[in-house]
Amino acid sequence: MLAGCSSSSEPSAVPAATSSSTTTPQATTPRQSQAPVLDLSRFGALPAVPQPTTDVVSCAYPEQPPAAKEVNPPPTDNVDVFGTVDVALSTSRGPIDITMDRTQAPCTVNSVLSLVQQGYFDGTPCHRLTTSPGLEVLQCGDPSGSGRGGPGYSFANEYPTTAYADDPGQAQNPVVYPRGTLAMANAGPDTNGSQFFLVYADSVLPPQYTVFGTISESGLQTLDAIAAAGVAGGSEDGAPADPVIIESATA
Template sequence: MRIRHLAPAALALLLLTGCSTTAPAETPDAAACSYVSDGQAAREAELPPTEPTGVGAVTLETSAGEIAVSLETERTPCTVGSFVSLAEQGYFDETQCHRLTTSGIYVLQCGDPSGTGTGGPGYSFGDEVDGSETYPAGTVAMANAGPDTNGSQFFLVYEDSQLPPSYTVFGQMDDAGLEVVREIAAVGAEGGAGDGAPATPVTITGVAID
Protein backbone atom coordinates (compact mmCIF):
# COMPACT_ATOMS: atom_id res chain seq x y z
CA MET A 1 0.00 0.00 0.00
CA ARG A 2 1.32 3.42 -0.91
CA ILE A 3 1.36 6.09 1.73
CA ARG A 4 1.12 9.68 0.51
CA HIS A 5 0.99 13.15 2.01
CA LEU A 6 1.34 12.08 5.63
CA ALA A 7 2.71 14.43 8.23
CA PRO A 8 6.25 13.51 9.33
CA ALA A 9 5.13 12.27 12.76
CA ALA A 10 2.46 10.02 11.27
CA LEU A 11 4.84 8.62 8.70
CA ALA A 12 7.39 7.96 11.43
CA LEU A 13 4.93 5.82 13.36
CA LEU A 14 4.26 3.74 10.26
CA LEU A 15 7.88 3.41 9.30
CA LEU A 16 9.96 2.91 12.38
CA THR A 17 8.52 -0.30 13.67
CA GLY A 18 10.19 -3.60 14.30
CA CYS A 19 8.87 -6.86 15.66
CA SER A 20 6.33 -6.66 18.46
CA THR A 21 7.27 -8.44 21.65
CA THR A 22 5.25 -10.18 24.32
CA ALA A 23 7.50 -9.09 27.18
CA PRO A 24 9.12 -5.65 27.28
CA ALA A 25 12.73 -5.50 28.26
CA GLU A 26 13.91 -3.91 31.45
CA THR A 27 15.52 -0.52 31.08
CA PRO A 28 19.29 -1.13 30.99
CA ASP A 29 21.55 0.57 33.50
CA ALA A 30 25.20 1.54 33.44
CA ALA A 31 26.37 -1.65 35.14
CA ALA A 32 24.73 -4.40 33.09
CA CYS A 33 22.41 -4.92 30.16
CA SER A 34 19.19 -6.91 30.14
CA TYR A 35 17.98 -8.80 27.07
CA VAL A 36 14.63 -10.61 27.28
CA SER A 37 13.85 -13.63 25.09
CA ASP A 38 10.56 -13.44 23.20
CA GLY A 39 10.74 -16.60 21.09
CA GLN A 40 10.07 -14.82 17.80
CA ALA A 41 13.35 -15.01 15.92
CA ALA A 42 13.50 -14.30 12.19
CA ARG A 43 16.98 -15.83 12.36
CA GLU A 44 18.25 -17.59 15.45
CA ALA A 45 20.72 -15.65 17.59
CA GLU A 46 22.26 -16.04 21.01
CA LEU A 47 21.57 -13.43 23.65
CA PRO A 48 24.29 -10.76 23.82
CA PRO A 49 26.63 -10.58 26.83
CA THR A 50 25.23 -8.47 29.65
CA GLU A 51 28.51 -6.60 30.01
CA PRO A 52 28.98 -3.69 27.56
CA THR A 53 31.41 -4.14 24.69
CA GLY A 54 34.39 -1.92 23.98
CA VAL A 55 33.89 -1.92 20.21
CA GLY A 56 33.84 1.62 18.83
CA ALA A 57 33.24 1.21 15.10
CA VAL A 58 31.85 -1.14 12.47
CA THR A 59 31.58 -1.14 8.70
CA LEU A 60 28.41 -2.29 6.97
CA GLU A 61 29.48 -4.08 3.83
CA THR A 62 26.63 -3.72 1.35
CA SER A 63 25.88 -4.36 -2.29
CA ALA A 64 25.84 -0.56 -2.74
CA GLY A 65 29.17 0.10 -1.03
CA GLU A 66 30.72 0.29 2.42
CA ILE A 67 29.10 2.29 5.21
CA ALA A 68 31.45 3.01 8.10
CA VAL A 69 29.75 3.72 11.43
CA SER A 70 31.26 5.07 14.64
CA LEU A 71 29.39 3.65 17.64
CA GLU A 72 28.12 5.51 20.71
CA THR A 73 29.57 2.88 23.02
CA GLU A 74 29.57 4.97 26.20
CA ARG A 75 26.17 6.60 25.69
CA THR A 76 24.30 3.49 24.48
CA PRO A 77 26.31 0.48 25.71
CA CYS A 78 23.47 -2.05 25.62
CA THR A 79 22.34 -1.13 22.13
CA VAL A 80 25.91 -1.26 20.85
CA GLY A 81 26.45 -4.54 22.70
CA SER A 82 23.46 -6.11 20.98
CA PHE A 83 24.39 -4.81 17.54
CA VAL A 84 27.99 -6.00 17.81
CA SER A 85 26.93 -9.41 19.15
CA LEU A 86 24.54 -9.92 16.24
CA ALA A 87 27.21 -8.78 13.78
CA GLU A 88 29.72 -11.22 15.25
CA GLN A 89 27.18 -14.03 14.89
CA GLY A 90 26.63 -13.19 11.21
CA TYR A 91 23.02 -12.27 11.89
CA PHE A 92 23.00 -9.40 9.40
CA ASP A 93 24.86 -11.28 6.65
CA GLU A 94 22.96 -11.50 3.35
CA THR A 95 19.97 -9.53 4.63
CA GLN A 96 18.16 -6.89 2.61
CA CYS A 97 17.43 -3.35 3.71
CA HIS A 98 13.69 -3.58 3.40
CA ARG A 99 12.42 0.01 3.59
CA LEU A 100 13.24 3.43 2.21
CA THR A 101 11.38 6.68 2.84
CA THR A 102 11.78 9.70 0.60
CA SER A 103 9.08 11.99 2.02
CA GLY A 104 8.60 13.49 5.48
CA ILE A 105 11.46 11.53 7.00
CA TYR A 106 14.51 10.27 5.15
CA VAL A 107 15.77 6.87 6.24
CA LEU A 108 16.90 3.48 4.99
CA GLN A 109 15.77 0.71 7.34
CA CYS A 110 17.64 -2.60 7.68
CA GLY A 111 18.29 -5.45 10.10
CA ASP A 112 15.37 -7.82 9.49
CA PRO A 113 16.44 -11.17 7.98
CA SER A 114 12.84 -11.85 6.94
CA GLY A 115 12.74 -8.68 4.85
CA THR A 116 9.19 -7.99 6.04
CA GLY A 117 9.79 -5.28 8.63
CA THR A 118 8.44 -7.49 11.41
CA GLY A 119 11.40 -9.80 12.07
CA GLY A 120 13.83 -9.71 14.96
CA PRO A 121 16.46 -11.75 16.83
CA GLY A 122 14.17 -13.46 19.33
CA TYR A 123 14.84 -11.01 22.15
CA SER A 124 14.15 -7.40 23.06
CA PHE A 125 15.85 -4.77 25.18
CA GLY A 126 15.26 -1.34 26.62
CA ASP A 127 15.62 2.09 25.07
CA GLU A 128 18.68 4.20 25.81
CA VAL A 129 17.20 7.65 25.33
CA ASP A 130 17.14 10.79 27.47
CA GLY A 131 14.79 13.00 25.47
CA SER A 132 17.53 15.04 23.81
CA GLU A 133 17.81 12.81 20.74
CA THR A 134 17.77 14.38 17.29
CA TYR A 135 18.10 12.73 13.90
CA PRO A 136 20.30 14.74 11.52
CA ALA A 137 21.79 13.25 8.38
CA GLY A 138 24.31 10.54 9.26
CA THR A 139 22.45 9.24 12.32
CA VAL A 140 22.17 5.50 12.94
CA ALA A 141 19.32 4.59 15.31
CA MET A 142 17.19 1.67 16.42
CA ALA A 143 13.73 1.05 14.98
CA ASN A 144 11.12 -0.12 17.45
CA ALA A 145 7.46 -1.04 17.93
CA GLY A 146 7.02 1.06 21.06
CA PRO A 147 8.96 1.68 24.29
CA ASP A 148 11.62 -0.92 25.12
CA THR A 149 10.98 -3.17 22.12
CA ASN A 150 14.37 -2.91 20.43
CA GLY A 151 15.56 -5.95 18.52
CA SER A 152 17.73 -6.03 15.40
CA GLN A 153 16.16 -3.44 13.09
CA PHE A 154 17.89 -0.10 12.66
CA PHE A 155 17.70 2.88 10.33
CA LEU A 156 20.21 5.09 8.55
CA VAL A 157 19.22 8.76 8.28
CA TYR A 158 20.40 10.30 4.99
CA GLU A 159 18.81 13.77 5.37
CA ASP A 160 17.84 15.71 8.50
CA SER A 161 14.60 14.19 9.80
CA GLN A 162 12.09 15.31 12.42
CA LEU A 163 11.31 12.41 14.74
CA PRO A 164 10.26 12.20 18.38
CA PRO A 165 13.15 11.32 20.74
CA SER A 166 11.93 7.74 20.99
CA TYR A 167 14.60 5.97 18.96
CA THR A 168 17.97 5.11 20.44
CA VAL A 169 20.79 6.82 18.55
CA PHE A 170 23.75 4.45 18.69
CA GLY A 171 26.02 5.51 15.84
CA GLN A 172 27.05 7.98 13.15
CA MET A 173 27.92 7.26 9.53
CA ASP A 174 31.05 8.78 8.04
CA ASP A 175 30.73 11.11 5.05
CA ALA A 176 31.48 8.38 2.50
CA GLY A 177 28.93 6.03 4.04
CA LEU A 178 26.31 8.76 4.11
CA GLU A 179 26.91 9.34 0.41
CA VAL A 180 26.32 5.63 -0.27
CA VAL A 181 22.92 5.85 1.41
CA ARG A 182 22.07 9.06 -0.43
CA GLU A 183 22.82 7.36 -3.74
CA ILE A 184 20.45 4.53 -2.77
CA ALA A 185 17.78 7.08 -1.87
CA ALA A 186 18.25 8.99 -5.13
CA VAL A 187 16.91 6.00 -7.05
CA GLY A 188 13.81 6.03 -4.84
CA ALA A 189 11.45 3.38 -3.57
CA GLU A 190 9.67 0.79 -5.70
CA GLY A 191 6.95 2.23 -7.88
CA GLY A 192 7.93 5.79 -7.04
CA ALA A 193 6.29 5.55 -3.61
CA GLY A 194 7.49 7.73 -0.77
CA ASP A 195 7.68 4.70 1.51
CA GLY A 196 8.57 1.19 0.40
CA ALA A 197 11.33 -1.20 -0.56
CA PRO A 198 14.32 0.46 -2.26
CA ALA A 199 13.93 0.42 -6.04
CA THR A 200 17.49 -0.87 -6.21
CA PRO A 201 17.75 -3.83 -3.80
CA VAL A 202 20.33 -3.27 -1.05
CA THR A 203 21.90 -6.27 0.65
CA ILE A 204 24.10 -6.23 3.73
CA THR A 205 26.71 -8.84 2.83
CA GLY A 206 28.53 -8.61 6.16
CA VAL A 207 29.52 -6.37 9.05
CA ALA A 208 33.21 -5.80 9.78
CA ILE A 209 34.14 -5.05 13.39
CA ASP A 210 36.71 -2.27 13.22
Protein backbone atom coordinates in the same frame (compact mmCIF):
# COMPACT_ATOMS: atom_id res chain seq x y z
CA MET B 1 9.90 8.29 11.71
CA LEU B 2 8.77 4.91 12.74
CA ALA B 3 7.96 3.69 16.16
CA GLY B 4 9.91 0.75 15.08
CA CYS B 5 10.64 0.87 11.40
CA SER B 6 8.74 -1.16 8.91
CA SER B 7 7.40 -1.32 5.43
CA SER B 8 4.14 -0.02 6.84
CA SER B 9 3.64 3.71 6.91
CA GLU B 10 1.93 3.50 10.29
CA PRO B 11 3.75 3.04 13.60
CA SER B 12 3.12 -0.28 15.29
CA ALA B 13 2.36 -0.70 18.96
CA VAL B 14 3.70 -4.24 19.12
CA PRO B 15 7.28 -5.49 19.45
CA ALA B 16 9.32 -5.94 16.31
CA ALA B 17 9.76 -9.61 16.98
CA THR B 18 6.03 -10.32 16.82
CA SER B 19 3.89 -10.86 13.77
CA SER B 20 3.23 -7.13 13.58
CA SER B 21 5.72 -4.92 11.85
CA THR B 22 8.27 -2.74 13.52
CA THR B 23 8.22 0.85 12.50
CA THR B 24 10.22 4.03 12.55
CA PRO B 25 8.35 7.13 13.61
CA GLN B 26 6.32 8.92 11.05
CA ALA B 27 7.24 12.46 10.08
CA THR B 28 5.44 14.76 12.47
CA THR B 29 4.54 17.20 9.71
CA PRO B 30 2.94 15.78 6.56
CA ARG B 31 4.41 16.72 3.24
CA GLN B 32 2.46 19.56 1.67
CA SER B 33 2.17 19.66 -2.10
CA GLN B 34 2.68 23.42 -2.07
CA ALA B 35 5.42 23.42 0.56
CA PRO B 36 7.72 20.42 0.09
CA VAL B 37 10.47 21.79 2.34
CA LEU B 38 10.00 21.14 6.05
CA ASP B 39 10.96 24.01 8.37
CA LEU B 40 13.31 22.21 10.75
CA SER B 41 13.76 25.34 12.86
CA ARG B 42 10.35 24.57 14.38
CA PHE B 43 11.81 21.55 16.16
CA GLY B 44 14.34 21.10 18.93
CA ALA B 45 17.70 19.37 18.83
CA LEU B 46 18.70 16.10 20.42
CA PRO B 47 19.62 16.64 24.08
CA ALA B 48 23.11 16.33 25.49
CA VAL B 49 24.23 12.77 26.13
CA PRO B 50 24.06 11.98 29.89
CA GLN B 51 27.49 11.12 31.16
CA PRO B 52 27.97 7.68 32.76
CA THR B 53 28.50 7.37 36.48
CA THR B 54 30.04 3.88 36.28
CA ASP B 55 32.48 2.12 33.96
CA VAL B 56 30.17 -0.81 33.30
CA VAL B 57 26.45 -1.54 33.41
CA SER B 58 24.18 -4.58 33.38
CA CYS B 59 21.73 -5.05 30.52
CA ALA B 60 18.53 -7.08 30.19
CA TYR B 61 17.50 -8.89 27.00
CA PRO B 62 14.21 -10.67 27.71
CA GLU B 63 13.02 -13.25 25.21
CA GLN B 64 10.78 -11.96 22.45
CA PRO B 65 10.14 -14.87 20.07
CA PRO B 66 10.13 -15.81 17.30
CA ALA B 67 13.63 -15.07 16.02
CA ALA B 68 14.00 -14.24 12.35
CA LYS B 69 17.44 -15.85 12.52
CA GLU B 70 18.69 -17.93 15.43
CA VAL B 71 21.40 -16.26 17.51
CA ASN B 72 22.57 -16.31 21.11
CA PRO B 73 21.55 -13.33 23.25
CA PRO B 74 24.36 -10.92 24.15
CA PRO B 75 26.13 -10.97 27.53
CA THR B 76 24.32 -9.05 30.24
CA ASP B 77 26.99 -8.21 32.84
CA ASN B 78 30.00 -5.90 32.89
CA VAL B 79 28.96 -4.11 29.69
CA ASP B 80 31.37 -1.27 28.87
CA VAL B 81 29.99 2.27 28.76
CA PHE B 82 33.02 4.00 27.24
CA GLY B 83 34.58 3.78 23.81
CA THR B 84 33.45 3.29 20.24
CA VAL B 85 33.15 0.34 17.87
CA ASP B 86 33.62 0.62 14.12
CA VAL B 87 31.48 -1.62 11.92
CA ALA B 88 31.83 -1.99 8.16
CA LEU B 89 28.60 -2.75 6.32
CA SER B 90 29.37 -4.10 2.87
CA THR B 91 26.18 -3.70 0.83
CA SER B 92 25.11 -4.45 -2.72
CA ARG B 93 24.99 -0.70 -3.34
CA GLY B 94 28.35 0.17 -1.77
CA PRO B 95 30.06 0.41 1.62
CA ILE B 96 28.39 1.97 4.65
CA ASP B 97 30.80 2.35 7.56
CA ILE B 98 29.31 3.16 10.94
CA THR B 99 30.74 4.00 14.36
CA MET B 100 28.81 2.86 17.43
CA ASP B 101 29.13 4.89 20.64
CA ARG B 102 28.91 2.94 23.90
CA THR B 103 28.40 6.08 25.99
CA GLN B 104 25.20 6.91 24.13
CA ALA B 105 23.74 3.43 24.38
CA PRO B 106 25.89 0.71 25.97
CA CYS B 107 23.23 -2.02 25.94
CA THR B 108 22.32 -1.27 22.33
CA VAL B 109 25.94 -1.34 21.17
CA ASN B 110 26.48 -4.54 23.16
CA SER B 111 23.56 -6.17 21.34
CA VAL B 112 24.39 -4.96 17.84
CA LEU B 113 28.06 -5.95 18.24
CA SER B 114 26.98 -9.43 19.36
CA LEU B 115 24.72 -9.75 16.31
CA VAL B 116 27.53 -8.58 14.00
CA GLN B 117 29.95 -11.12 15.48
CA GLN B 118 27.39 -13.91 14.97
CA GLY B 119 26.80 -12.98 11.33
CA TYR B 120 23.17 -12.06 11.96
CA PHE B 121 23.14 -9.20 9.45
CA ASP B 122 25.02 -11.00 6.69
CA GLY B 123 22.90 -11.48 3.57
CA THR B 124 19.98 -9.44 4.92
CA PRO B 125 17.97 -6.77 3.05
CA CYS B 126 17.39 -3.15 3.91
CA HIS B 127 13.65 -3.40 3.55
CA ARG B 128 12.46 0.19 3.89
CA LEU B 129 13.39 3.53 2.39
CA THR B 130 11.59 6.78 3.19
CA THR B 131 12.09 9.89 1.09
CA SER B 132 9.59 12.47 2.36
CA PRO B 133 10.84 15.74 3.91
CA GLY B 134 11.13 15.22 7.64
CA LEU B 135 11.66 11.46 7.36
CA GLU B 136 14.58 10.40 5.17
CA VAL B 137 16.01 7.10 6.35
CA LEU B 138 17.00 3.62 5.21
CA GLN B 139 15.88 0.83 7.53
CA CYS B 140 17.72 -2.47 7.81
CA GLY B 141 18.33 -5.31 10.26
CA ASP B 142 15.47 -7.75 9.60
CA PRO B 143 16.67 -11.03 8.04
CA SER B 144 13.11 -11.82 6.95
CA GLY B 145 12.86 -8.58 4.96
CA SER B 146 9.27 -8.17 6.14
CA GLY B 147 9.78 -5.43 8.71
CA ARG B 148 8.53 -7.85 11.37
CA GLY B 149 11.67 -9.82 12.19
CA GLY B 150 13.89 -9.60 15.23
CA PRO B 151 16.60 -11.57 17.06
CA GLY B 152 14.29 -13.35 19.52
CA TYR B 153 14.87 -10.87 22.35
CA SER B 154 14.18 -7.21 23.08
CA PHE B 155 15.73 -4.47 25.19
CA ALA B 156 14.98 -1.07 26.63
CA ASN B 157 15.35 2.37 25.08
CA GLU B 158 18.51 4.31 25.84
CA TYR B 159 19.62 7.80 24.73
CA PRO B 160 17.87 10.11 23.93
CA THR B 161 14.85 8.73 25.83
CA THR B 162 16.90 8.39 29.01
CA ALA B 163 17.95 12.04 28.83
CA TYR B 164 14.37 12.94 29.80
CA ALA B 165 14.21 10.78 32.92
CA ASP B 166 13.35 13.81 35.08
CA ASP B 167 10.71 15.10 32.65
CA PRO B 168 9.37 12.17 30.60
CA GLY B 169 6.66 14.31 29.03
CA GLN B 170 9.35 16.11 27.04
CA ALA B 171 10.30 12.80 25.45
CA GLN B 172 7.15 13.05 23.34
CA ASN B 173 8.14 16.33 21.69
CA PRO B 174 9.71 15.82 18.25
CA VAL B 175 13.32 16.74 17.69
CA VAL B 176 15.68 16.68 14.72
CA TYR B 177 17.68 13.50 14.19
CA PRO B 178 20.48 14.96 12.05
CA ARG B 179 21.93 13.53 8.85
CA GLY B 180 24.47 10.86 9.74
CA THR B 181 22.60 9.52 12.78
CA LEU B 182 22.40 5.78 13.43
CA ALA B 183 19.37 4.75 15.51
CA MET B 184 17.27 1.76 16.49
CA ALA B 185 13.83 1.09 15.10
CA ASN B 186 11.19 -0.20 17.49
CA ALA B 187 7.51 -0.98 17.84
CA GLY B 188 7.01 1.15 20.92
CA PRO B 189 9.02 1.97 24.05
CA ASP B 190 11.52 -0.69 25.12
CA THR B 191 10.85 -3.02 22.18
CA ASN B 192 14.23 -2.71 20.46
CA GLY B 193 15.48 -5.78 18.62
CA SER B 194 17.74 -5.89 15.56
CA GLN B 195 16.21 -3.34 13.18
CA PHE B 196 17.99 -0.02 12.80
CA PHE B 197 17.77 3.01 10.56
CA LEU B 198 20.33 5.20 8.87
CA VAL B 199 19.44 8.90 8.63
CA TYR B 200 20.65 10.38 5.33
CA ALA B 201 18.85 13.75 5.71
CA ASP B 202 17.67 15.61 8.82
CA SER B 203 14.55 13.86 10.08
CA VAL B 204 11.97 14.83 12.70
CA LEU B 205 10.99 12.26 15.33
CA PRO B 206 10.02 12.03 18.97
CA PRO B 207 13.13 11.09 20.98
CA GLN B 208 11.90 7.52 21.39
CA TYR B 209 14.41 5.93 19.01
CA THR B 210 17.74 5.03 20.56
CA VAL B 211 20.70 6.81 18.97
CA PHE B 212 23.78 4.62 19.11
CA GLY B 213 26.25 5.98 16.60
CA THR B 214 27.07 7.80 13.39
CA ILE B 215 27.52 7.10 9.68
CA SER B 216 30.76 7.85 7.82
CA GLU B 217 30.88 10.42 5.02
CA SER B 218 31.52 7.68 2.45
CA GLY B 219 28.58 5.77 3.90
CA LEU B 220 26.37 8.82 3.48
CA GLN B 221 27.39 9.00 -0.17
CA THR B 222 26.21 5.41 -0.58
CA LEU B 223 22.93 6.29 1.14
CA ASP B 224 22.49 9.35 -1.08
CA ALA B 225 22.77 7.14 -4.15
CA ILE B 226 20.25 4.67 -2.72
CA ALA B 227 17.83 7.51 -1.94
CA ALA B 228 18.29 9.05 -5.40
CA ALA B 229 17.11 5.79 -6.98
CA GLY B 230 13.89 6.16 -5.02
CA VAL B 231 11.27 3.84 -3.62
CA ALA B 232 9.80 0.93 -5.57
CA GLY B 233 6.55 1.96 -7.21
CA GLY B 234 7.37 5.65 -6.98
CA SER B 235 6.01 6.25 -3.47
CA GLU B 236 7.85 7.93 -0.60
CA ASP B 237 7.86 4.93 1.75
CA GLY B 238 8.58 1.32 0.90
CA ALA B 239 11.23 -1.03 -0.43
CA PRO B 240 14.15 0.67 -2.20
CA ALA B 241 13.73 0.70 -5.97
CA ASP B 242 17.22 -0.75 -6.26
CA PRO B 243 17.41 -3.60 -3.70
CA VAL B 244 19.94 -3.09 -0.92
CA ILE B 245 21.47 -6.20 0.65
CA ILE B 246 23.91 -6.14 3.57
CA GLU B 247 26.37 -8.69 2.21
CA SER B 248 28.47 -8.66 5.38
CA ALA B 249 28.88 -6.73 8.62
CA THR B 250 32.28 -6.82 10.30
CA ALA B 251 33.63 -5.15 13.43
